[in-house]
Amino acid sequence: MLEIQQLRKEMPQVVEGLLRREYTFDEATFSELEAERKSLQVRTEELQATRNAASKQIGILKSQGQDTSGVMAEVAGVGDALKANEVALSALQDRLNSFLRQIPNIPRADVPAGKSADENIEVRRWGAVRSFDFAPKDHTDIGEVLKGIDFETATKLSGARFSVLRGQVARLHRAIAQFMLDTHTEQHGYTEVYVPYMVGPESADGVSSLAKFKDDLFKIEGRDLYLIPTAEYPVTNFVRDTIVDAKELPLKFACHSPCFRSEAGSYGKDTRGMIRQHQFDKVELVQIITPEKSTEAHEELTTHAEAILQKLELPYRKMLLCTGDMGFASAKTYDLEVWLPAQNAYREISSCSNFEAFQARRMMARFKNGAGKTELLHTVNGSGLAVGRTLVAILENYQDGDGSVSIPTALQPYMGGLSKIGAV
RNA sequence: GGAGAGGUGGCAGAGUGGUCGAAUGCACCGGACUCGAAAUCCGGCAUACCGGUCUCCGGUAUCGUGGGUUCGAAUCCCACCCUCUCCGCCA
Numbered sequence: 001m002l003e004i005q006q007l008r009k010e011m012p013q014v015v016e017g018l019l020r021r022e023y024t025f026d027e028a029t030f031s032e033l034e035a036e037r038k039s040l041q042v043r044t045e046e047l048q049a050t051r052n053a054a055s056k057q058i059g060i061l062k063s064q065g066q067d068t069s070g071v072m073a074e075v076a077g078v079g080d081a082l083k084a085n086e087v088a089l090s091a092l093q094d095r096l097n098s099f100l101r102q103i104p105n106i107p108r109a110d111v112p113a114g115k116s117a118d119e120n121i122e123v124r125r126w127g128a129v130r131s132f133d134f135a136p137k138d139h140t141d142i143g144e145v146l147k148g149i150d151f152e153t154a155t156k157l158s159g160a161r162f163s164v165l166r167g168q169v170a171r172l173h174r175a176i177a178q179f180m181l182d183t184h185t186e187q188h189g190y191t192e193v194y195v196p197y198m199v200g201p202e203s204a205d206g207v208s209s210l211a212k213f214k215d216d217l218f219k220i221e222g223r224d225l226y227l228i229p230t231a232e233y234p235v236t237n238f239v240r241d242t243i244v245d246a247k248e249l250p251l252k253f254a255c256h257s258p259c260f261r262s263e264a265g266s267y268g269k270d271t272r273g274m275i276r277q278h279q280f281d282k283v284e285l286v287q288i289i290t291p292e293k294s295t296e297a298h299e300e301l302t303t304h305a306e307a308i309l310q311k312l313e314l315p316y317r318k319m320l321l322c323t324g325d326m327g328f329a330s331a332k333t334y335d336l337e338v339w340l341p342a343q344n345a346y347r348e349i350s351s352c353s354n355f356e357a358f359q360a361r362r363m364m365a366r367f368k369n370g371a372g373k374t375e376l377l378h379t380v381n382g383s384g385l386a387v388g389r390t391l392v393a394i395l396e397n398y399q400d401g402d403g404s405v406s407i408p409t410a411l412q413p414y415m416g417g418l419s420k421i422g423a424v
Numbered sequence: 425g426g427a428g429a430g431g432u433g434g435c436a437g438a439g440u441g442g443u444c445g446a447a448u449g450c451a452c453c454g455g456a457c458u459c460g461a462a463a464u465c466c467g468g469c470a471u472a473c474c475g476g477u478c479u480c481c482g483g484u485a486u487c488g489u490g491g492g493u494u495c496g497a498a499u500c501c502c503a504c505c506c507u508c509u510c511c512g513c514c515a
Contacts, residue, residue: 041475041484042474044484045474045483045484045485046484048483048485049483051496052484052496054495055442055494055495056442056443057443057495058442058495058496059441059442059443059495059496060442062442063442068495074495076495078495079494243434243470243471245434364471364472366471372453374471
């Protein structure tokens, strides 16, 4: 959510900033709502003040045993007018609020303008892409040879976009998550957290726009709960409606959780394999910090995600997303894309964003600054990394042609010392 | 699932129709005392929003949430949510 003060005072800059991400700000509706809000609010508060003064007067008179009928007659008409104004004001504030909550964040000045992922900018590449002396299989075929990925059973259980993992592949999947969590907690200073996998609407609307994106979420039948599409939802909401002591900052959390996404609108995309699933695991990194630290924290958090790829020796590139490819709440996003030999392409494996105060304003997440004033926090988060896609990347990049797959050195301790898993 | 208790400021806790945004204590921040600290004393100390002649003044709202009664609600009524205790069931 944008700051309403900013809209009142710096409208041209806001309009221009949003236009860079192809969002046309509806100035006419805004000024209309604002004008109406102002007159209603002023009128309502005047009536309330009148009523309060009269009521106080009645209280004083009664305590002195004096007659109150005069004052009573004076306020007699106030009640109905006040009620009408209050109802109208609250309806209008609801409208204004939902209007504001569906406006996306303003991209930072250093975010390139662009319409789609094609216009993202490559910041750098890391790692040498391996050349194979055989035709590399994709992870689906490798999984089949290893008898480790079973889409058929998953489909029987739950339909499309689910997977069943077995044996050493299932173990590898677990090892990857453990390795990531350990790295972030032991080397990057994050606190491990375990969280609910369902959240209420306030939490969902705190980090994104529930009104806009509820179709992407799975809702629990008969309950006002949503399955989380990322641990960002519960973890960021730790600070919703709270004022954090500046001494406790920065808050750095690492969370391994499953993620559930309906993938509405992605029909026909990545239908083969486990690239795009309704359920996948992810280790999420979240930092909650003061405004002046968020730029630095965002860069730092991205390197924490990169560190995982480097330790696993997986080639990747770091992309600066253009305005058109950024998420609703983000002011600036880096994507990390891992090399997948079977696709002969880099594919997203992490997304690291700086939301500045956008989520904090939605959540009323604040801190007391040095001067003792409350100020909105900044939030930064990123995947460190998507576990399922990391599994895919390892299977494909570490395949050995005979159907076996080598285990990256960093993961071997998590695999009971195994250096290779072979065909069953 | 059954029975009961309760939700008040950062925390503890008083307040059961009127000058209550709310006593008191703790915590916290200033100041005094002190060589310094502790103790003590003095003062300050919620949040959000609105208006204006906008480093200041004025106003409004908020005592779990939403409605109701009333000139006036933390206080009375209704509904809902949540927490705790006991019993039952259960991984």
